Amino acid sequence: MSYVTSAGRAAHSLASARVDKISYDKPDGYSWVRLAKLDWTDPLGRKRTWEMAERCHPKAENEVDGVAIVCLIHGGRRDDDDDDD
Numbered sequence: 001m002s003y004v005t006s007a008g009r010a011a012h013s014l015a016s017a018r019v020d021k022i023s024y025d026k027p028d029g030y031s032w033v034r035l036a037k038l039d040w041t042d043p044l045g046r047k048r049t050w051e052m053a054e055r056c057h058p059k060a061e062n063e064v065d066g067v068a069i070v071c072l073i074h075g076g077r078r079d080d081d082d083d084d085d
Helices: none
Strands: 002-004 008-015 018-025 035-042 047-054
Touching: none
Parallel strands: none
Antiparallel strands: 002 008, 018 035, 035 047
């Protein structure tokens, strides 16, 4: 499978992207969170890094567990220092 760039040209296959290494770090004093660093190679062969946080605790059987992170982006420009009133 390949994807098309915004210029309409065929790009490299997404299937050629790969994860090279995952490393973990658990900061002192944190029982439920660990940090992870993902080193990966994109479809063009460039080395990249992705940093993330993960919850880490044993799950009881059939226990519901989840976290939702939402990013709200408000568009438009506000000019607060406009004194034309």
